[in-house]
Amino acid sequence: MGEVLDRFRDRALILKLAKLIKGLAKGLDKIRIMHVCGTHEHTITHYGLRHLMPPNVKLIAGPGCPVCIVPAREVDEAVKLALSGVTVYTYGDMYKVPGSKMSLAQARAKGGKVKVVYGFDDVLRKRVKEDSVFFAVGFETTAPTVASPLYEGRVPEVIKLLTSYRLTVPVLRYVLSLKASPIRGVICPGHVSAITGASAWEYVVKDFKIPAVIAGFEPLDVMIAVTEILKQLREGKARLVNEYSRVVSYEGNLRAKQYLKEVFEVVDGKWRGIGLVPLSKLKLKDEFSTWDARLYFEDKLRDIGEGDDIKPGCKCAEVILGIMEPKDCPMFMRACTPSKPLGPCMVSSEGTCHIWAKYGYLG
Amino acid sequence: MYIRVIAMCLGVPGRIVELKEGFRALVDFGGIRREVDVSLLPGVKVGDYVIIHAGAAISKVSEEDALITLKLWKEIAEVMGYGKRGSSNISSR
Amino acid sequence: MVSEEVVTLAHGSGGVETLRLVEELIAPRFKYKDYKGGIGLRELDDGATIPLNGFNLVISTDSYTVEPIFFPGGDIGKLAVTGSINDVVVMGAKPIVILDSIVVEEGFPLSYLRRILDSMAEVANREGVALVGGDFKVMPRGKVDRIIISTTCVGLVKRLITDAGLKVGDKLVISGTIAEHGAAILAAQMGMEVKGGLLSDCAPLTKLMEIALEVGGVTAAKDLTRGGLASALNEMARKSGVTVRIKEELIPIRNAVRRYSEMLGVDPLILASEGRALLGVEAKKAEELVRELRMRGFKDATVIGEVVGKGGKVLLETSVGGLRPLEPPSGEIVPRIC
Incomplete structure (x- = not known):
C-alpha cells in the first residue's frame, strides 16, 4: 500500500x-x-x-481551518477555565489560537492548566479523576470521535465537554451564496467527506x-x-x-453519522471572521447535558464577554470568503504581520494572510 | 531541545495489526505503532488500511481505488498533454 | 485587566522568538559586546572569540535539558558535552577544555547521575578534551526538573570559520541524514514503539571538520541543533546576506524519520540534529569535499543546494517540483490535528 x-x-x-x-x-x-x-x-x-x-x-x-474559525469568545471560555484551575485538554492546533486576550498557550505560561492531546481517546485513557474539560473543536471529521464514546457510555462524568464544533458543508453553501462570491x-x-460521503x-x-x-x-x-x-x-x-474514492464513498461513514445524530443537534453558529452561519454548529443534546462544560461551570463562565473576534479595519472576513486578496487589505504587512498578527488569517500558519506574508516574495 | 508533543497528524494511512478490547486497535504506520479508537469502523479487520484522524479510525483505504485513480489520470495526462489531438481539442474551444 | 507579558515555551524553542528575545532583551543591556573586535554579541555565532596574538580563543556555552534524560542513541550527558564541543568545532577550532555546571533535583537517583557522568566522560576522553572545572548544585525537590547541565567549551584556532561567510555561487553541503535526534526524542516522549528504531545522531563533529578544513574552500559552517536544517540555513543566509536555493530531493533523510515526521505533521526540516553540520563551500571544491567525506565515513554527505544571489532568504524546490520559502521555525513545535 x-x-x-x-x-x-x-x-x-x-x-x-x-x-x-x-x-x-x-x-x-x-x-x-x-x-x-x-x-x-x-x-x-x-x-x-x-x-x-x-x-x-x-x-x-x-x-x-477548524481552529481559526472558533469565535474568540469560545477560546476565552477555555482560557478562563484553565486559569481557574480546571485542567483543559485540547489539540495542538487549538493551543496557539488567541482569544480576546490570550491563547491557551499563554494561559499555560501564566499557570493555567492546559494539556495538549492528540485525540479524545487520549483523555479517556488517562483515567481522569477530577473535574476537567475537553475543548472539543473541529468539523464533521472530528466530532464523531467524541460522539461515539459519549453515546456508548465510555465518558466518565468528570470529563466535561466545551464543544465548538462547526460544519463545513453548510459554511461552503453560505460562502457560495454570497452575491460577491x-x-x-x-x-x-477529503476527510470531512469520509464521514459525510460524497453526496453531501x-x-x-x-x-x-x-x-x-x-x-x-x-x-x-x-x-x-x-x-x-x-x-x-x-x-x-x-x-x-x-478523486479520493480510495477513502471516500458516496454515502460516507454511516456509523459516524448515526453517532452525530444521536448526540448533537444542528443549530446556527458564529464563525470567527465570517459571522452567523445558519445550521452550521453542533450542540450537545439535552440527554447529554451532564457533560456540558458550559452548564457545569456556569458560575465560572458567567462574566465572559462577547469576545473580540476581529480588530477594526481587519479584512479577514473578505479574505476567507475569497472576495479580497490579502494585499488589498490596508493592514496587510503594515499593522498586521506574522510576528504581530491582528486578524485570525494572519495568526494561524494555515491562514491565507500568513501564507501570503511568507510566500509573497516568490511573486 | 524541548518539544511538546502529543499528536499525530491525520491523513496518514495505517495498517491494523491487532484488535483490542473496548473499540481499540493497534495500528502500524510504517513501523511506528499506536493504539487508536476503531468504534467508527465496525467490522474492521487485521490487515485493513485505515485513515486515522485525531486518534480514531474514520475510514478504510482501498488500494484498488488508489490504483484506478492513478491509472485514469496517467492516461488523461498522456492524452491531453501530449497527444496532438488532445491539445488541439483544448485550444479550439 | 492589562495582560502581563510572560515567558512562554516558544521563547526557548530556538526559533524566531528566541532570537528576538536575545536581540531585544539581552543584547541591548550590555555595553561591551566583544573583546578586541572578536566575535561577540553582535554576531551571535555558534561561539564567541577572543583574538590572542595571531590565534583565536573560541568559547561557547549552552544549557541542556531534555525529556527523556536517557533517549535512544544517547543521554543528557553525552548531549551536553557533544553540543558545546560542536559549537567550537564548527568555527574551525580545536576544542581543548570544557567546564560543566550541573544542577540536580533532590532525590535524583545516584545511579542515573553516574550513567550521565560516564557519558560525559566518554565523549570528553575520546575527544581528548580536558574537564578543567565546574559546579555542582542540588535544588529542593520540585524546584527544578531532575537535572540541568550547562557546559562551556574552549578551543583554539588560527583561521576562523563563521556562519556568515557564504558567497554567491557557493555550494551547501550537509554532512549526513537529518532530523534524527529530534525524531528520536519525539518518539521517546510519545512512548511509541518504533520498529527498526529511531536513534539520536548525537556525535562530535571533530573528524568531519578536520576533513573539511583539509580539503579547504569552506566559507561557512554551522552545526544543526534546535530548529534543524531550516534554522541553520536561514541563519547562514541572513547573516551572509545571500539567498540560497535548496533542492528537497537532495536532502538526506532516513525513511523511518520521514514517515514518522509525516505522521506527526512535523516538518523534518525543523527537527534537531546533534551530529550534523551544514557547510558552505566554494563551488570548485564542493565535489572533492563530498567525495572525501563519503570516503572517510560520512557516507550520506551531499550537496543540497547553492547560493543563488544576494538577499537573505532560503528557497526550497520541493520534491514534486514546486517552490516555497523555507522559513525559520517559530513557536513551540506542536503537531497538527488538521
Missing part, C-alpha cells in the same frame, strides 16, 4: 499536470478555486504547488453550477482536482468528481 500511495507524489506526473493546467487556463479569466480544509492548504504550501499554477489560477483557502471551482475536503457536496453542482472535486491530500490529488475543475470550466460543465 505504501508504495502505491507514494505514487501520489510522482514528480513527473505532477509536472505533466502542471503543464496541462497551464494549457487549460490559457485565455480564461481569473479562476479562483476554493478549498475548505487545513490539510489541503498544508499540501499546497508544503509542496509549493501555487508556484506550479499559472498566474490566473488562484487557490484560495476558505474557512477550512467569485469562486469558480471547489476542492471539497452535490448541492455545489446542482444549486451553484460550480465544478466540485473531492480530493485527497497528496500533491497529485490536488493537481488532479485543479485539472479536473479547469477541464469542466473549459467544457462549460459542472460535475461532482470524487
